Amino acid sequence: MDPHGRRRRAHHRVAGEAAGLSRGVGVLPGQCGGRRVRGAGDAGGVPDQCAARRRRARDHPEPVRTRVEAVLGAHRLSLSHQGPDGPVAAVRDVSFEVAAGEIVALVGRSGSGKTSLLMALGLLATPGAGTVLVEGRDTAGLADAELSALRRDRIGFVFQAFNLLPQFTAQENVAMAHRSGLRGGAERAARLLGEVGLGHRLRHRPQQLSAGEQQRVAVARALVNAPAVVLADEPTGNLDAETESDVLDVLTTGAAGSGCAVLLVTHSAGVASRAGRVLRMADGLCAEDPEHDAPRKATP
Numbered sequence: 001m002d003p004h005g006r007r008r009r010a011h012h013r014v015a016g017e018a019a020g021l022s023r024g025v026g027v028l029p030g031q032c033g034g035r036r037v038r039g040a041g042d043a044g045g046v047p048d049q050c051a052a053r054r055r056r057a058r059d060h061p062e063p064v065r066t067r068v069e070a071v072l073g074a075h076r077l078s079l080s081h082q083g084p085d086g087p088v089a090a091v092r093d094v095s096f097e098v099a100a101g102e103i104v105a106l107v108g109r110s111g112s113g114k115t116s117l118l119m120a121l122g123l124l125a126t127p128g129a130g131t132v133l134v135e136g137r138d139t140a141g142l143a144d145a146e147l148s149a150l151r152r153d154r155i156g157f158v159f160q161a162f163n164l165l166p167q168f169t170a171q172e173n174v175a176m177a178h179r180s181g182l183r184g185g186a187e188r189a190a191r192l193l194g195e196v197g198l199g200h201r202l203r204h205r206p207q208q209l210s211a212g213e214q215q216r217v218a219v220a221r222a223l224v225n226a227p228a229v230v231l232a233d234e235p236t237g238n239l240d241a242e243t244e245s246d247v248l249d250v251l252t253t254g255a256a257g258s259g260c261a262v263l264l265v266t267h268s269a270g271v272a273s274r275a276g277r278v279l280r281m282a283d284g285l286c287a288e289d290p291e292h293d294a295p296r297k298a299t300p
C-alpha cells in the first residue's frame with residue numbers, strides 16, 4: 001500500500017466535499033483552492049491529517065466544552081503553512097464562539113489569516129494546535145468519516161472563487177451537495193435556487209451565469225443541508241453594491257430561517273455593519289472589534 005497515494009486520495013476527498021460534491025463524483029483539478037488545503041497544517045505539503053489529529057487528541061485529552069448555545073467554537077486554534085522560507089503562522093492561538101443565529105463578520109487586511117482560519121473552522125485544514133467545536137462537539141480526534149459527515153451536514157462553505165463544477169448545471173451543483181445526492185436533492189436545490197432569484201436559471205452551467213449569479217448558486221449550495229453554520233469567504237467580493245446586498249440578503253435570511261449562524265469574511269464596511277459582531281484579524285491573531293456597536297441577531 002502506498003501511503004502517499006492513500007493520503008493524496010484522502011486530500012481529494014476533502015477537496016471534493018468542500019466543493020459540495022457527494023460521494024462518487026470526481027474532483028476537478030483546481031476546484032478547491034488546493035494551495036490552502038495542501039499548505040495547511042504540516043510541513044510536508046500534503047498534510048498528514050490523521051497524525052495531526054492524533055497529536056491534537058493527545059494534547060487535548062479532556063473534551064473542550066463550549067456554551068450550550070454555541071454552534072461553532074475555536075479553542076486555542078493555531079495553523080501554520082509551510083512556505084519556501086519556513087513555516088508561516090497564519091492562525092495563532094485563536095479562541096471564540098459563535099451562537100446559533102448570529103451573524104459575525106471576520107475582517108482584517110489581506111494576509112492576516114482569515115481564509116486559513118475559515119479553512120480550519122470548516123474542517124478543511126487540520127490545525128497544528130487547538131480544536132474546533134461544532135455544536136459543542138470537539139472535532140479533535142474524530143475519524144475521517146465523522147469529519148466528512150459533519151462537514152456535509154452541519155457546515156455550509158461558500159468559497160471566494162465559488163468552486164462550482166463547470167460541467168454541471170446550477171441545479172445539479174446545488175443538488176449534488178445534498179446529503180441524499182443529486183437525485184434526492186434536486187427538488188430542494190430548485191427551491192433554494194428559486195429563493196436566491198435563480199428559478200429561471202436552473203439549467204444554466206456556471207459559464208452561462210454572471211459572477212453574482214454564480215455566487216448565489218454557491219450560497220444556495222451552502223444552505224442545501226440546512227447547516228448549523230455557514231462559513232463564507234468574501235461572499236460579496238467582486239460584486240456590485242446592489243448584487244452584494246442581494247447576496248447578503250439571501251445568505252442572512254436563508255440562514256436565519258433555519259436558525260443557522262453565519263461567519264463571513266468581508267472587506268465591505270456595509271456588510272460588516274449588518275453583522276451582529278465583528279472579529280478582526282491581524283497577523284494571525286483574532287479579537288472582537290470593540291468599535292462595532294450595532295449588535296443584531298439573525299433570528300428575532
Ligand SMILES: Nc1ncnc2c1ncn2[C@@H]1O[C@H](COP(=O)(O)OP(=O)(O)O)[C@@H](O)[C@H]1O
Pocket residue numbers: 035036038039040081082083084088089090108109110111112113114115116117
Ligand atoms: N499554502 C500556503 N503556503 C504558505 N503560506 C501560505 C499559504 N496560504 C497562506 N499562506 C500565508 O498565510 C498567511 C495568511 O494567509 P490567508 O489565510 O490566505 O490570509 P487572508 O485570507 O487574510 O488574506 C499569509 O501570510 C499567506 O501568505
Ligand SMILES: [Mg+2]
Pocket residue numbers: 114115116
Ligand atoms: Mg483570504
